[in-house]
Amino acid sequence: MARFKLCLEYAGTRYRGWQFQKNARTVQGELQRAVGAVSGRTDFELYGSGRTDAGVHALQQVAHLDLETTTPPHPLRRALNDELPPDINILTVEKVARSFHARHGAVARGYLYQISRRRTAFAKPFVWWIKDALDVDRMRQAAGLFVGMNDFRSFSDQDEEQTSTRVLVDRVDLKEEGALILIRMQGSHFIWKMVRRVVGVLAEVGRGALHGEDVARFLRERSGAPARLTAPPSGLFLERVFYPGDGRDLPLRAVTNVPEGP
Numbered sequence: 505m506a507r508f509k510l511c512l513e514y515a516g517t518r519y520r521g522w523q524f525q526k527n528a529r530t531v532q533g534e535l536q537r538a539v540g541a542v543s544g545r546t547d548f549e550l551y552g553s554g555r556t557d558a559g560v561h562a563l564q565q566v567a568h569l570d571l572e573t574t575t576p577p578h579p580l581r582r583a584l585n586d587e588l589p590p591d592i593n594i595l596t597v598e599k600v601a602r603s604f605h606a607r608h609g610a611v612a613r614g615y616l617y618q619i620s621r622r623r624t625a626f627a628k629p630f631v632w633w634i635k636d637a638l639d640v641d642r643m644r645q646a647a648g649l650f651v652g653m654n655d656f657r658s659f660s661d662q663d664e665e666q667t668s669t670r671v672l673v674d675r676v677d678l679k680e681e682g683a684l685i686l687i688r689m690q691g692s693h694f695i696w697k698m699v700r701r702v703v704g705v706l707a708e709v710g711r712g713a714l715h716g717e718d719v720a721r722f723l724r725e726r727s728g729a730p731a732r733l734t735a736p737p738s739g740l741f742l743e744r745v746f747y748p749g750d751g752r753d754l755p756l757r758a759v760t761n762v763p764e765g766p
Contacts, residue, residue: 538587559737632739638710647676704733
């Protein structure tokens with residue numbers, strides 16, 4: 505039984521998230537179907553680095569696959585891609601030691617969110633269009649309050665897989681690119697709906713409806729406000745999963761091009 509590390513990208517619009525579900529189409533489900541079709545086996549195991557929610561995309565999700573096969577990594581990648589739908593693409597396949605674990609071996613993760621400040625015909629599935637004017641400087645100042653170890657219980661729903669709502673956030677970066685506002689969060693891990701609720705709160709700060717003291721209060725005591733402000737999944741991308749030795753100082757770039765317009 506060989507273990508392979510898979511890096512893949514996908515547009516999550518048509519899927520009910522990453523994790524396999526019996527009665528819904530998911531990215532993991534499509535990948536498992538492709539592995540079965542290519543290998544002719546059912547005794548394989550596939551583990552992702554973590555879940556992405558329904559409608560959320562990935563630039564570089566990581567999974568490991570335990571499979572009895574003599575097919576080398578590169579032909580295996582080509583064969584799997586031939587079986588996968590066009591909105592899921594395996595970037596790389598490499599053989600790794602049995603000690604590698606896609607989830608438990610990860611030391612950090614990064615997410616990217618794209619807000620569009622204008623209506624766009626082409627990038628709609630990959631942005632959140634906000635009609636109101638946003639003050640990016642105020643958003644950037646508020647974003648700094650999320651850096652460090654904080655309790656994000658106000659930014660997540662109850663999840664049976666969550667053992668704690670405390671998360672170490674390494675950085676939150678904001679950048680303007682064309683008509684887009686890019687928000688990147690990197691941290692030890694992220695709990696359910698956390699990034700989308702952080703983005704929703706930052707958008708309200710940009711509108712002027714919330715202030716820095718409100719953000720500090722949401723982190724200090726439980727509040728239902730972030731849940732009501734949850735940003736849509738369309739603009740969210742799992743950008744990168746980091747393992748020991750990986751560099752984390754990545755350029756912040758838009759996934760889609762939305763130039764300035766009327």
